[in-house]
Amino acid sequence: MALLEASNVVAGYGETEILHGVSISVNKGEIVTIIGPNGCGKSTLMKAIVGLVRVRTGAVRFRGVDISRLEPEQTVRSGLCYVPQSDNIFPSMTTRENLEMGAFVRRDDFRHRIDEMFELFPDLKRSARMKAGRLSGGQRQMLAIARALMLDPVLLLLDEPSAGLAPGLIHTVFERIRGINETGVSLLLVEQNARESLRMSDRGYVLSGGDNQIEDSGPALLNNPEVGRLYLGG
Amino acid sequence: MGFLPFVKLGLVANGIIFGSVIALGAIGLTLVYGILKLGNFAHGDYMAFGAYVAFYIVDGLLPRAGIEGAGLGPFTFGFPVLIALPLSAIVVALGAIALDLLIYRRLRQRGASTAILMMASLGVAIAIRGLVQLIWSGDTQHYPRESRQVYHLPMDVRIPPDGLFVAIVAVILVAGVYMLLTYTKIGKAMRATSDNPSLALVTGINTKHVVWWTWGIGGALAAIAGVLLAVVQAQLLPIMGWKFLIPLFAAVILGGIGNPYGALIGALVVGVSMEVSTQWINPSYKPAVAFAIMIGVLLARPHGIFGDSQ
Amino acid sequence: MDIGGVIDYLVGFAIMAMIYAIFTLGLNVHWGFTGLFNIGIAGFFALGAYTAALLTSPPPDPEQFEDFVFGGNLAHHDVLAWGIDAWFFLGIAAAAAVCGLVALIIGSITLRLNDDYLSIATLGIAESVRLFFLNEKWAANGSKGLYRIPKFLGDLIPAENYDYLYIVVVLIVLLILFVAVQRAARSPWGRVLRAIREDEVTTAASGKNVSHFKLQSFVFGAMIMGVGGALFAHHVRFLSPLTFDPLLATFVIWAMLMVGGSGNNLGAVLGAFVVWGVWAGTQFLPGVFSDPSFRLLMIGVLIVTIMLLRPGGLLGEWRRIVARRPAPAAGRDATGAD
Numbered sequence: 001m002a003l004l005e006a007s008n009v010v011a012g013y014g015e016t017e018i019l020h021g022v023s024i025s026v027n028k029g030e031i032v033t034i035i036g037p038n039g040c041g042k043s044t045l046m047k048a049i050v051g052l053v054r055v056r057t058g059a060v061r062f063r064g065v066d067i068s069r070l071e072p073e074q075t076v077r078s079g080l081c082y083v084p085q086s087d088n089i090f091p092s093m094t095t096r097e098n099l100e101m102g103a104f105v106r107r108d109d110f111r112h113r114i115d116e117m118f119e120l121f122p123d124l125k126r127s128a129r130m131k132a133g134r135l136s137g138g139q140r141q142m143l144a145i146a147r148a149l150m151l152d153p154v155l156l157l158l159d160e161p162s163a164g165l166a167p168g169l170i171h172t173v174f175e176r177i178r179g180i181n182e183t184g185v186s187l188l189l190v191e192q193n194a195r196e197s198l199r200m201s202d203r204g205y206v207l208s209g210g211d212n213q214i215e216d217s218g219p220a221l222l223n224n225p226e227v228g229r230l231y232l233g234g
Numbered sequence: 235m236g237f238l239p240f241v242k243l244g245l246v247a248n249g250i251i252f253g254s255v256i257a258l259g260a261i262g263l264t265l266v267y268g269i270l271k272l273g274n275f276a277h278g279d280y281m282a283f284g285a286y287v288a289f290y291i292v293d294g295l296l297p298r299a300g301i302e303g304a305g306l307g308p309f310t311f312g313f314p315v316l317i318a319l320p321l322s323a324i325v326v327a328l329g330a331i332a333l334d335l336l337i338y339r340r341l342r343q344r345g346a347s348t349a350i351l352m353m354a355s356l357g358v359a360i361a362i363r364g365l366v367q368l369i370w371s372g373d374t375q376h377y378p379r380e381s382r383q384v385y386h387l388p389m390d391v392r393i394p395p396d397g398l399f400v401a402i403v404a405v406i407l408v409a410g411v412y413m414l415l416t417y418t419k420i421g422k423a424m425r426a427t428s429d430n431p432s433l434a435l436v437t438g439i440n441t442k443h444v445v446w447w448t449w450g451i452g453g454a455l456a457a458i459a460g461v462l463l464a465v466v467q468a469q470l471l472p473i474m475g476w477k478f479l480i481p482l483f484a485a486v487i488l489g490g491i492g493n494p495y496g497a498l499i500g501a502l503v504v505g506v507s508m509e510v511s512t513q514w515i516n517p518s519y520k521p522a523v524a525f526a527i528m529i530g531v532l533l534a535r536p537h538g539i540f541g542d543s544q
Numbered sequence: 545m546d547i548g549g550v551i552d553y554l555v556g557f558a559i560m561a562m563i564y565a566i567f568t569l570g571l572n573v574h575w576g577f578t579g580l581f582n583i584g585i586a587g588f589f590a591l592g593a594y595t596a597a598l599l600t601s602p603p604p605d606p607e608q609f610e611d612f613v614f615g616g617n618l619a620h621h622d623v624l625a626w627g628i629d630a631w632f633f634l635g636i637a638a639a640a641a642v643c644g645l646v647a648l649i650i651g652s653i654t655l656r657l658n659d660d661y662l663s664i665a666t667l668g669i670a671e672s673v674r675l676f677f678l679n680e681k682w683a684a685n686g687s688k689g690l691y692r693i694p695k696f697l698g699d700l701i702p703a704e705n706y707d708y709l710y711i712v713v714v715l716i717v718l719l720i721l722f723v724a725v726q727r728a729a730r731s732p733w734g735r736v737l738r739a740i741r742e743d744e745v746t747t748a749a750s751g752k753n754v755s756h757f758k759l760q761s762f763v764f765g766a767m768i769m770g771v772g773g774a775l776f777a778h779h780v781r782f783l784s785p786l787t788f789d790p791l792l793a794t795f796v797i798w799a800m801l802m803v804g805g806s807g808n809n810l811g812a813v814l815g816a817f818v819v820w821g822v823w824a825g826t827q828f829l830p831g832v833f834s835d836p837s838f839r840l841l842m843i844g845v846l847i848v849t850i851m852l853l854r855p856g857g858l859l860g861e862w863r864r865i866v867a868r869r870p871a872p873a874a875g876r877d878a879t880g881a882d
Contacts, residue, residue: 361844
């Protein structure tokens with residue numbers, strides 16, 4: 001059984017429907033990447049899964065349970081954490097406070113988890129007392145991911161983790177993502193930087209116009225000439 | 235004093251006292267504004283309602299239990315006001331939470347725009363004022379009081395003891411709010427929600443509790459601000475809250491929306507400016523001075539004196 | 545009261561209802577079309593009324609203890625009469641211009657930032673205008689007020705029947721404004737405003753300068769309110785700062801628009817008549833119903849209830865009522881409201 005299974009998800013904002021019936025799945029231990037042109041509904045799909053956008057029809061099953069009617073707060077408790085593409089930190093709070101907020105639903109002593117995050121992202125330790133709004137773009141992205149990891153999630157949803165980062169940093173971010181995956185966390189990514197993302201992915205989906213187009217393994221998508229021409233920039 | 239030798243220090247002192255009343259209202263208003271994205275036009279009327287609830291306790295309830303009095307120590311008011319202060323804060327805090335459950339929560343769930351939320355708060359403001367007038371009439375009232383000597387300080391500064399009381403209560407409450415926001419889990423969650431509401435949601439923060447705490451704190455502070463305003467002005471009027479909206483919003487905008495520390499500074503700036511302005515212009519223009527400061531800030535630093543000037 | 549008295553009363557009632565309808569139209573341009581939240585209608589009301597009154601009133605008379613310095617006395621310049629009392633229209637135009645100018649200044653400062661600021665600023669305008677006329681006796685006689693405001697075409701008809709003439713004047717102005725607002729709403733300009741109200745981000749993304757359109761709408765609505773103020777001044781012919789308290793000069797107008805339906809011009813006019821009818825009618829009721837505090841409470845409750853149940857107003861937006869029939873199951877709101 002798949003860890004996450006979204007089937008025929010229809011969702012949108014107000015009167016506009018963005019997703020017309022998208023189905024994806026993530027198995028335990030996998031890195032799965034969703035690629036596709038701008039406005040195809042990649043981010044909306046992420047938001048529909050975590051409960052920020054209402055799922056109109058279709059189902060989202062996480063560990064066998066339908067989560068499509070849950071509030072985001074309940075989804076998070078079930079072990080599914082999400083990092084939005086932008087505005088993904090609390091800028092007026094310190095780095096440490098951001099991490100504490102990430103652990104909001106934990107009732108145990110989570111200080112060791114903060115230390116683990118500082119080990120994973122040493123940059124964050126150095127800026128622990130700094131306002132998060134003053135961090136650099138790369139540090140913010142690390143903090144956003146660390147915040148989501150505070151709950152020891154089973155599945156992590158990352159919306160364009162490399163957006164707006166310098167080329168050198170992009171590589172580091174992907175390294176870290178691979179490292180997180182090695183600790184047993186499954187990942188679902190949306191990426192503009194499709195080539196690099198697919199290279200480390202087990203599987204990938206191509207979304208277009210709010211519908212599934214292609215599903216295949218990461219390397220196969222990379223070598224698919226049509227995908228290459230349309231979505232990977234030749 | 236070397237700076238601004240032409241400013242009367244007594245007016246500055248009055249301004250600080252007045253500013254600390256504004257601060258108590260403005261901190262609650264800015265928290266609600268930042269966290270719920272609601273510019274609450276009823277906030278002034280929460281203040282007025284708090285002042286009148288205290289009046290009912292002091293004037294109607296406590297005398298029946300044989301508790302009466304005025305002129306406690308150096309102050310014009312009596313011990314009953316000290317009892318009424320926390321009670322009124324609780325009543326208004328619960329009332330603010332109840333109004334959220336009844337009105338604003340439903341609107342938020344429907345995804346109503348900020349304009350609709352503000353419109354509803356205008357309705358609440360009007361209704362509260364009507365209710366206050368209906369119960370307590372539109373006439374001027376005041377807490378039982380005895381007249382007292384003002385303190386004479388050097389440099390021709392005169393401070394009424396009541397003003398000192400107001401400033402001390404404000405300092406204690408502001409410190410309490412600071413501790414809450416800095417050190418408690420719910421306080422941090424409130425700041426997080428104010429910073430980034432949708433991220434707070436997906437972080438798992440219990441936004442329902444955050445909303446309750448926000449209204450609770452905002453309502454309690456408003457009630458106390460209302461009582462203190464009635465003490466320093468030595469009168470209660472149903473319109474006192476509505477009239478207070480301009481200085482309140484001026485302080486909030488000055489400090490940057492959602493920033494409680496900014497609201498504190500903004501309130502002191504507005505309070506002192508309003509008082510000091512009376513040295514040159516007609517005192518009844520004080521609300522217009524607050525408005526002028528607000529417009530000036532919007533021109534020069536649209537995101538408040540501490541915000542980024544983008 | 546004899547029949548003649550009843551008719552006199554109804555004519556007086558209709559004049560006030562139509563003047564209010566003008567304000568409601570102006571507010572509809574702000575809120576109904578564009579979503580601008582003006583809670584300082586009283587400011588434009590007062591500015592319009594005082595501008596027209598000051599321009600047309602005779603100069604101050606020291607024997608009447610009038611302290612103000614300026615009375616334009618336009619009504620006594622034959623040049624401006626041409627037999628049709630043209631000064632009246634000059635006064636109206638000036639009232640609209642002054643309101644438009646104030647709206648332009650305040651709007652251009654606040655609208656580029658945040659809509660909320662505009663609403664707070666309107667509150668500030670209303671309070672500042674009130675304080676100005678209250679304190680600056682030289683401007684308009686302070687709290688003693690202006691009471692020698694001339695009548696338009698006052699020579700044509702005996703004083704006791706003057707209302708029968710003025711009701712026609714107000715009706716004509718209302719009709720002109722109604723047609724103007726209606727045409728504006730249906731023009732491409734009006735469509736952009738609606739688009740802004742519905743979805744500002746998308747409208748901005750489609751290349752429209754959102755804050756420019758909002759500013760135009762704010763100025764346009766304020767000018768209409770200025771006209772309303774001028775007509776009011778020449779109707780009651782007495783103005784003091786106390787005339788413009790928030791209850792009768794702001795909140796009642798909001799109640800009218802809420803009842804009539806925002807975005808719906810015909811509804812705005814109907815709402816003015818309904819609310820003013822209830823308002824005027826209930827003053828004859830015994831006990832609490834004629835208590836101004838009770839009415840204040842009821843206006844507040846009315847606004848909150850309408851926001852909760854039918855944010856588009858009781859009559860709703862005309863276009864939507866028509867559109868709702870073929871598609872009844874558009875959502876929870878539609879089914880709950882019908």
